[in-house]
Amino acid sequence: MTIPKLKIGNITAEIPIVQGGMGVRVSLSSLASAVANAGGIGTLSSIGLGDFVASLSEYERISREALEFEIRRVKKMTDGPVAVNFMGVLSNVNDLIVAAVAEGIKIIVYGAGLPTALPELVPDPSVNLVPIVSSARVAELILRVWDKRYGRIPDAFILEGPLAGGHLGFSKEQLAQPQEFSLERLLPALLEVLKGYEDKYGRKIPVIAGGGVYDGRDIARMLSLGASGVQMATRFVCTVECDVAAEFKQAYLDAKEEDIVIIDSPVGMPGRAIRNDFLKELEAKGKLAVKCPYRCLTACKVEKAHYCIAKALLNSYLGDVKNGLIFCGQNAHRSDKIVTVKELFAELVAELQAL
Numbered sequence: 001m002t003i004p005k006l007k008i009g010n011i012t013a014e015i016p017i018v019q020g021g022m023g024v025r026v027s028l029s030s031l032a033s034a035v036a037n038a039g040g041i042g043t044l045s046s047i048g049l050g051d052f053v054a055s056l057s058e059y060e061r062i063s064r065e066a067l068e069f070e071i072r073r074v075k076k077m078t079d080g081p082v083a084v085n086f087m088g089v090l091s092n093v094n095d096l097i098v099a100a101v102a103e104g105i106k107i108i109v110y111g112a113g114l115p116t117a118l119p120e121l122v123p124d125p126s127v128n129l130v131p132i133v134s135s136a137r138v139a140e141l142i143l144r145v146w147d148k149r150y151g152r153i154p155d156a157f158i159l160e161g162p163l164a165g166g167h168l169g170f171s172k173e174q175l176a177q178p179q180e181f182s183l184e185r186l187l188p189a190l191l192e193v194l195k196g197y198e199d200k201y202g203r204k205i206p207v208i209a210g211g212g213v214y215d216g217r218d219i220a221r222m223l224s225l226g227a228s229g230v231q232m233a234t235r236f237v238c239t240v241e242c243d244v245a246a247e248f249k250q251a252y253l254d255a256k257e258e259d260i261v262i263i264d265s266p267v268g269m270p271g272r273a274i275r276n277d278f279l280k281e282l283e284a285k286g287k288l289a290v291k292c293p294y295r296c297l298t299a300c301k302v303e304k305a306h307y308c309i310a311k312a313l314l315n316s317y318l319g320d321v322k323n324g325l326i327f328c329g330q331n332a333h334r335s336d337k338i339v340t341v342k343e344l345f346a347e348l349v350a351e352l353q354a355l
């Protein structure tokens with residue numbers, strides 16, 4: 001097949017692959033720049049960049065400065081398109097978004113929360129606003145509110161299906177019926193909802209579909225169903241450039257299908273992770289000690305939290321995977337080698353061209 005370009009506003013990616021943002025330092029400037037240099041869209045994660053300091057204001061300052069550092073670094077490493085991923089449940093999300101825009105970021109991706117007031121925070125129309133949704137219903141809600149309040153529509157949507165990694169926009173009951181909520185069902189429903197707004201505003205709203213997209217055949221299937229591109233994250237963990245410790249990548253290489261499980265997160269959403277020593281200890285004890293001088297997540301009820309997710313994810317990033325949470329997508333068990341981002345793109349492009 002001929003590979004279509006992906007257009008978001010006035011930004012064009014040669015290859016319609018967006019590398020999904022991966023929180024607590026999994027996708028920083030090394031990975032995002034390599035993806036942008038390979039022809040896709042790289043995504044920096046703004047999540048968990050702060051250290052464990054004494055107060056929320058100190059945490060906020062350190063997170064902001066770390067994000068600014070990563071943005072400046074990524075810009076030195078690539079001229080290609082780079083987005084920043086934000087989660088609505090972060091207590092300092094607005095501060096981080098404003099900082100990213102001030103640093104010249106032109107694609108703001110917003111998940112884990114409703115971005116109903118985002119156009120007010122980022123009124124500059126040259127900055128592309130891209131909500132992550134898991135249903136046509138939530139997309140319709142965002143469209144309705146933005147259209148009415150701001151006379152604006154999102155510049156793209158990321159549609160995340162139930163096979164994705166990290167936090168998931170589905171209940172555990174929904175996750176138990178993956179066919180019912182498959183991207184193949186969600187995507188046509190979302191495209192239908194967009195039509196009226198595309199007509200009203202006279203432009204296309206591209207949809208980028210993700211969650212379990214692993215090879216060229218998966219990408220082609222999403223494009224044939226009407227997606228303008230795909231979002232892939234799990235596949236990028238086992239790359240040389242991915243910012244995590246070698247032990248994190250090794251956990252992917254070692255994982256078997258049955259090791260990939262759904263967990264409860266203090267964020268208040270289910271998540272997908274590798275069942276390792278950390279999760280086994282949590283299952284056995286029910287609750288691990290939580291020390292929290294501040295709340296980095298608005299949704300986290302510290303006194304009820306079974307563990308500190310920021311600390312658990314940070315441990316894994318640093319390589320202490322025995323004491324850490326390892327987020328992954330449903331297809332992580334298919335990882336069998338570490339490749340460069342360039343090699344991965346070459347493989348995916350060759351698979352697409354062969355179809």
Ligand SMILES: Cc1cc2nc3c(=O)[nH]c(=O)nc-3n(C[C@H](O)[C@H](O)[C@H](O)COP(=O)(O)O)c2cc1C
Nearest residue numbers: 020021022023111164165166211212232233234329
């Ligand atoms: C290790 C890991 C961390 C993730 N962290 C985030 C995050 O912080 N914010 C977010 O919006 N999505 C996050 N995701 C979801 C990805 O961005 C992506 O949408 C999803 O995993 C795509 O499915 P795939 O992994 O099967 O390709 C994460 C995924 C993984 C594997």
